[in-house]
């Protein structure tokens with residue numbers, strides 16, 4: 001796809017879709033600004049090149065209402081701090097107002113403005129033509145750099161490209177490079193670690209990766225459906241009874257393809273989903289009836305870490321235990337540590353595993369941490385993302 005590098009932006013009004021959907025505390029303070037810092041290379045480039053920069057994003061799900069709980073004002077403030085220059089912000093409930101259009105038209109080269117939350121308009125998530133056109137009318141070029149929202153076909157991510165030449169920013173370029181090359185041309189051995197609570201959420205990713213990886217490590221809540229499929233006693237552990245047959249079939253398929261599957265061999269368990277109750281370790285095939293596995297045990301952590309030591313490419317999507325509770329974080333910490341210590345290309349597929357790597361202090365040891373949750377999952381499923389599909393080809 002074409003990027004901002006491939007077009008002349010000097011003196012042009014450029015509307016840039018970012019994913020500034022950042023977590024906030026109750027007072028509205030931004031608690032993690034990685035999505036803002038990840039957008040800086042594109043924004044700074046456009047400023048340096050003398051473009052007139054109009055930024056847009058959504059924040060949360062205000063459902064078409066101008067609910068000030070979801071204003072992008074805190075993002076504008078953080079962005080001006082990071083850029084070291086003022087970012088014009090007009091909190092128009094209709095996003096594009098007369099005042100906003102005037103301000104956009106009056107931008108000088110290198111100046112930056114941020115529009116209000118595009119989801120204050122109900123047309124946004126419906127990819128409404130009128131709203132797409134209103135956004136497009138503000139500018140001469142469209143740059144999409146919102147990887148985290150690239151799986152949505154909305155006015156600001158896709159519709160606007162019907163009316164303006166559209167290219168990608170550096171963040172989308174980087175995400176596609178790392179996630180794409182890992183999947184298409186990985187250095188081997190190629191290991192994928194799949195975790196998280198639900199089998200259902202990961203089925204398509206597993207199917208897609210099964211054709212590519214050498215080893216598939218399965219942890220997290222979803223592992224118990226696989227253990228059950230092997231005929232193990234899993235006690236009260238999370239089970240997707242409808243997908244036991246699927247798990248059986250998948251393990252068979254893996255065997256046919258020569259893909260090694262590693263499941264937990266021991267677990268850390270409790271009688272309730274809580275950090276305040278007694279814990280115990282059990283072999284993965286003998287979890288007593290009233291116990292539930294909430295993390296992989298130390299032997300599994302060792303097994304997984306050994307496998308990761310020899311890997312040359314690793315993709316990690318989903319924690320291997322309920323790491324938000326300290327009693328069940330050791331497995332996920334062990335995986336993060338093993339990844340930090342290998343010289344393999346390590347790619348963290350966004351969402352919870354990105355949060356875990358950050359929380360345990362290994363973020364700067366990873367090759368790439370995706371800013372996409374749902375978007376990186378769909379990318380790894382092999383789907384074409386609408387926000388990328390609309391961009392011009394090279």
Ligand code: 3PG
Pocket residue numbers: 019021060061148149152372373374375
């Ligand atoms: C995300 O956080 O995954 C993206 O910003 C997309 O948000 P959405 O799921 O509300 O579309």
